[in-house]
Amino acid sequence: MSDPQVKRVLMSVTDKTGIVDFARALVDEFGAEVISTGGTARAIAEAGVPVTPIDDVTQFPEMMDGRVKTLHPKVHGGLLAKRDNPDHMAQAAEHGIEMIDMVVVNLYAFEKTVESGADFGTCIENIDIGGPSMLRSAAKNFESVAVVTEPASYDAILDEMRANGGATTRDTRAKLALKVFQTTAAYDGAIAAWMGTQLDGAAQFPDELSVRLTKRQDLRYGENPHQSAAFYARDDYQGAEHSLAHATQHQGKELSYNNYLDLDAAWSAVREYEGPACVIVKHLTPCGVCEDADVTTAYKRAHECDPVSAYGGVMAFNRPVTSDTVVAIFDNKQFVEAIIAPEFSGDALEMYKAKKNARLLSTGGVNPAGGEVEFRSVEGGLLCQDSDAVAEDVASFTCPTARKPTDEEMAELVFAWKACKSVKSNAILIAKDHASVGAGGGQPNRVNSARIAVEQAGEKARGAVAASDAFFPFRDGFDVLAQAGVTAIIQPGGSIRDDEVVAAADEQGVAMVFTGHRHFRH
Template sequence: MTDTVPPLRALISVSDKTGLIEFATALAGRGVELLSTGGTAKALRDAGLPVRDVAEVTGFPEMMDGRVKTLHPKVHGGLLALRDNPEHLAAMEAHGIGAIDLLVVNLYPFEATVASGADYDTCIENIDIGGPAMIRAAAKNHAFVAVVVDPEDYADVLAELAANGGTKLAFRQRLARTAYARTAAYDAAVSAWMVQAHDDPAPRRRAFAGVMKQRMRYGENPHQDAAFYVDGSGRPGVATATQHQGKELSYNNINDTDAAFELVAEFAPGDGPACAIIKHANPCGVARGATLLDAYRKAFDCDRTSAFGGIVALNQPLDAATAEEIVKIFTEVVIAPEADEAARAIFATKRNLRLLTTGALPDARAPVTAFKQVAGGFLVQDKDTGQIDPEELRVVTKRAPTSAELADLRFAWTVAKHVKSNAIIYVRDGATVGVGAGQMSRVDSSTMAALKAGRMGTELGLPETPAKGSVVASDAFFPFADGLLAAAEAGATAVIQPGGSVRDDEVIAAADAAGLAMVFTGMRHFRH
């Protein structure tokens, strides 16, 4: 195995021609012979660089619309031959195979083609075959061959050549790791597209891939290593956002910001301003308002204590009035579709506040594949995009909810989808006034949410708890009447829940006795 390999021949075939001419010019300047194909060869010639067509080397023309051009022993032999193996060298000599020391390939833009909404046949034509085959061959033979799959590595290759006169083994090993990750991600993208295109929700084999966007200082805790990867789907959110100011996002910042933005995206901008404030992945306040400022204030007043150091998500562009209010307390991150210049100027005075803009809201109804790791495997499911049709709500009590109660019940049900189970949410006048999350007992969630509402009522100087006259959402059915009765004792007047318990009749009777209106959705929103 040779440590330093000076490249004598390079095969370059790229769809992304970013930095191509500068890189190839530098290689040619070092005396490297350039081999190429199709559009890449044309680009090199147009730049005045000497280049040989692969067809000239193989003796076969490109054929079948370019599907067959590099799949040939004179290419793969040049990539795979062990330079210290006498039999390999003899075979190269006998068959006129020249060594290829450097392979520069980036693949057909399959991911971008799918993202553009192209039809099935166009996507199929953008599945690269020769490129991955060459990349895998060169990466396998990294003892002698350097393989480059990202234009971002061009500068590092040139620096390596300048420093050492060739590529060192450790450098080629690093390139090989990147190369195999790229072909794995490419195959994963093709597989995921086919799963969707062929409507196969549970394929026998499943692949996931991503590109690292950020190496992090640490994960959830300082002793954990972490990195942030993006999947290329283009879904608006923290992965695609522009960060205008503030220090680098942490692992927990990203997790919480995603939770906040996905929640606020439930409320279309055209339906009015909405705000969600998140702490530790759970909402501590969600509200709709006449203005964005109004929505923020109502969300903040749900739990001012927890909002300190939280994440604020908005469904409309951030304006100056709302920005002025937000900076009155310490906030980790604000994410919105956009922010006007006046708002940005206000935030600029707070160096540690991160401002993210996304250009759009994610579609809360669009299908998304969600997965989580467990020991030895992955759990895969559709993201919870469940919506309720008001016409399908079933009134199960003697009293039906009023129109105002019904509006708040629907709002509370939407928020419940984003609260850790067991989840109980108190809502009044389009704003949460108490959130009970993550308790092992549903009655504990009811009690906790009521206690928080009472505490905030005292802090705000209200004459009574804001839970009085509120409505309540439960993410799953009440297994006993105790949780519902705790809500009634707190002052709630109406309840929305899935129903489906063997004790539904008992719970309905308790609701009737307490004078509550209750509706069943027939849909559960567990969130673990």
């Protein structure tokens, strides 16, 4: 069957961007008849473009506040009839059904309505019925019907028709049909997710879960060169506004699989701090964390934590990056894979043009840590959990040791507690003056993590504080820290040997704080 010329077009759009110009081109260049509904028809008519109201086609008025207008055999028969099937065409002729060659539809903005905080009834009224029905009918019959869902497609469709005698090609119609089913699946998923939240006692983790993803980038490879990879963004992510997935990349090569992982770890870590902070990550492990009076000072001190590991890492800031910070990075001769921050000053961006391979990403702001559901894949499935954040009230902490932490030590312990959360379990982090000086993690036992942290900290461990992401199962890990000169330790508590560990702390005059919360990063 040859490609059909576009002679009758049905238009009904919520997003009216470009619709008048598209209609005018179809009428003026190809002699098409444009059929339309409601507000779309008015917009086209007011622009002086001939348009046939849908009522004239169906011989039935729009009714029930517009709920019923396109659900009619003269619409769906004109979309679904197989042009090369004599019985279909005979039945169409018998009932006065004319063919429709193109549908231009985008759906009621249901998700925007929900995001606006609209009431239940308003959200229900913004569930599109006729739109998805027309899209699905047209997409099912893509052999004969072109179906357009996005204003961005209009110019390409017109160009193809100009080059093809007023017809669209089968390849284009098939791709447009695929887009339709992806669109309606996502739309129904959004409605189902919202509806679930409205039901009394709706579970946070429902029996069925739809996750909507859109591919943003084909990656050169995955963790290793022999692995294929791609990056997808969650369309339904409530914190999208200031997230890594929706950040603006200002320069540099495309992000790699490992870049994304490291940037996510750094961005998640730096968001824990209210004051200006910098986090440097290498292989998913924070090798420098600091909170200070300004981000430039925070960067300098974060870099001092472990300059060797910082080389070739990624960095995150929770404040805008200025030229002062860039000067400090250049002075350290630090090679940086990527930097993520709320924004970069014009001077900072200009200076970094000399480092063309460095990726700079701005998020436009900082979402509070936590508050979302995060996913992790396993073979054949997904694990889902609330994202972790250090949100516990310091007033709820207890101190079982004879010596209590000073106010200065307590402030340091809170900093260390937040920083420790981002280290791979079993995690031990040593901090001094609101900067990490040693960290050990990813070990199968806690005492080895303590040894690594102490070795990295060296003399800086003396007079410092330490955090442990989970309780000490034995006193040996504590002893390693105490013998290195750590004066105060924060940990969840809850071990059957807590009394033994507290006794060890009292023996050595170390203050210990129990948080009652664990922050494992498995």
